[in-house]
Amino acid sequence: MISDVLAEAKDKMHKSVEAAKEDFSGVRTGRANPALFQKILVDYYGTPTPLGQLAGMQNPEARTLVVTPYDKAALKEIERALVNAPNLGANVGNDGTIVRVTLPELTEERRREFVKIVRSKGEDAKVSIRNIRRRAKDDLDALKSEVGDDEVSRGEKELESVTKSHIDAIDDALKKKETELFEV
Numbered sequence: 001m002i003s004d005v006l007a008e009a010k011d012k013m014h015k016s017v018e019a020a021k022e023d024f025s026g027v028r029t030g031r032a033n034p035a036l037f038q039k040i041l042v043d044y045y046g047t048p049t050p051l052g053q054l055a056g057m058q059n060p061e062a063r064t065l066v067v068t069p070y071d072k073a074a075l076k077e078i079e080r081a082l083v084n085a086p087n088l089g090a091n092v093g094n095d096g097t098i099v100r101v102t103l104p105e106l107t108e109e110r111r112r113e114f115v116k117i118v119r120s121k122g123e124d125a126k127v128s129i130r131n132i133r134r135r136a137k138d139d140l141d142a143l144k145s146e147v148g149d150d151e152v153s154r155g156e157k158e159l160e161s162v163t164k165s166h167i168d169a170i171d172d173a174l175k176k177k178e179t180e181l182f183e184v
Contacts, residue, residue, distance in 0.1 A: 001143055001146065001147060002140065002143060002147060002151060002152070002154075002155040005136050005139045005140055005143070005155070006136070006155060006158055006159060006162065008136070009132055009133065009135075009136035009159060009162065010162050012132045013129050013132055013133075013162065013163065013166040014166070016125055016128045016129050016132065016166070016170075017125065017129075017166055017169045017170055017173070019125065019128075020121060020122060020124075020125035020170050020173060021173050023121045023125070024118055024121065024122075024173055024174070024177045026038075026039060027114050027117055027118050027121075027177065027181070033059070034052075034057040034058070034059065034065065036088075037051050037052070037057060037065065037067070037082070037085075037101075038050060038051060038052040039051075039052075040081050040082065040085050041081065042054055042074065042077050042078050042080075042081040043077050043080075043081070044074055044077060051067070051078065051081065051082075054069055054070060054071065054074050054078060055067045055068055055069040055070060055074075055078060055099075056068045056070070063102060063103045063104075063105070064100065064101070064102050064103075065100075065101040065103075066098050066099075066100055066101075067082070067098060067099040067100075067101060068097070068098050069098075069099070072097065075094060075096075075097075075099065076094075078099055079092055079094045079099050082099060082101055088101075088103070089103075089104055089110075090102060090103050090104070091104070111181050111182060114181050115178050115181055115182075118174060118177050118178065118181065119174065119178075122170055122171070122173075122174040125170050126167055126170055129163060129166050129167055129170070130163070132163075133159060133160075133163045136159055137156060137159060140152050140155050140156055140159070
């Protein structure tokens with residue numbers, strides 16, 4: 001029973017770390033990366049649809065991304081979604097068949113803003129992991145009458161080490177992203 005609680009907590013914590021890394025990839029660095037645009041929602045026939053499902057994306061140059069819609073009728077909506085996308089500040093142009101997105105050069109001030117955003121996302125992920133730990137600890141405490149205090153305390157120690165390892169993984173990903181953001 002204790003092992004089930006710990007396995008579930010490990011799984012949820014791992015998913016939180018992966019979600020944090022995915023969030024970090026959505027914050028842009030000096031290059032135009034298609035991953036930045038995957039989650040942008042486009043109003044496609046009244047339904048918010050991720051851009052990655054509506055168009056192919058290539059980056060022929062470091063700061064340029066070419067978006068080729070699968071359905072030409074969605075071109076205007078894709079362009080509108082890219083213009084209104086937060087934290088991009090990109091120049092968006094449409095030539096009738098593709099949308100060309102040119103990202104501006106990152107200034108030092110803009111890089112610092114992105115680092116703040118990444119740190120905030122990292123802190124949110126840590127809070128999520130701590131909440132998972134709290135729920136697992138409550139589940140372990142509920143098992144005290146069935147398995148005994150010693151087993152529960154061993155389980156809590158293991159839960160703490162698992163929590164620490166996952167928080168360290170988020171810190172490592174955060175440091176990596178910060179250095180990536182400050183590279184020129």
